[in-house]
Amino acid sequence: MSQTPPNAPPPQDNTAPQMPVSPEEAEAAQAAGEAEAQAGLQAELVTLKAQNTDLADQYLRAKAEAENARRRAEEEVSKARKFAVESFAESLLAVADSLEAGLAVQEATREQLREGTEATLKQLKSALERHKVVQIAPVAGSKFDPHQHQAISMVPADQEPNTVVTVLQKGYLIADRVLRPALVTVAAPK
Structure with a gap:
């Protein structure tokens, strides 16, 4: 921070001297500013x-x-x-x-x-x-698929449990969506 020496002349104001403005002029200037x-x-x-x-x-x-x-x-x-x-x-x-x-x-x-x-x-x-209507015709011994088959009953059989024993009615798909499941009998667990 710079300090001015105590004997230094006061700083000069380079701004233009202001003219005194009359209240009418101030009011007119304010009105012009507001209008603008x-x-x-x-x-x-x-x-x-x-x-x-x-x-x-x-x-x-x-x-x-x-x-x-x-x-x-x-x-x-x-x-x-x-x-x-x-x-x-x-x-x-x-x-x-x-x-x-x-x-x-x-x-x-x-x-x-x-x-x-x-x-x-x-x-x-x-x-x-x-x-696109396709048959669902499971063969005997194939794995039971609950998405395409409907088990009517479980019967004792000499094959793997949960496999198709007989097909009572064929099912149908339409465009990979089950229209009617195949009705089957399923081998019972031993």
Whole structure:
């Protein structure tokens, strides 16, 4: 910290001398400053109102666009369901036609009936497979799978416990999801 010696002349003020201001001039200067500030605030208010209007418009447009997108999505889902069922029904028409043709035959041998039934069953299986409906047909001795099989009973058997003994009814999957579990009997623990 520097100290000035006691005999040193006082520091000189380099600022311009101030002129005395009359109260009227001070009041006029203050009024001019307030008017300028108010004009600035008015301009800012106009700008903010314009931005607010613009944002409100953008919000309404975005809201309408979201509503339209939701409605279009619902329509698409509805159409997809409708056409999925339509496609599946169309694939079953050939099966219905075959059954009607078989019933229209007045005289047929047992072998002809069997051949016709087997051909119709083949058509049905093909139609199901086209729509990703696949059989669950466990073989005797395979491990019991509670996700794909439904145990009707446990029976004593000469095989590993918790394995399939007999299949009472085949099950079905649709696109890897169980439509109906296979009904089975299961080997009881020894």
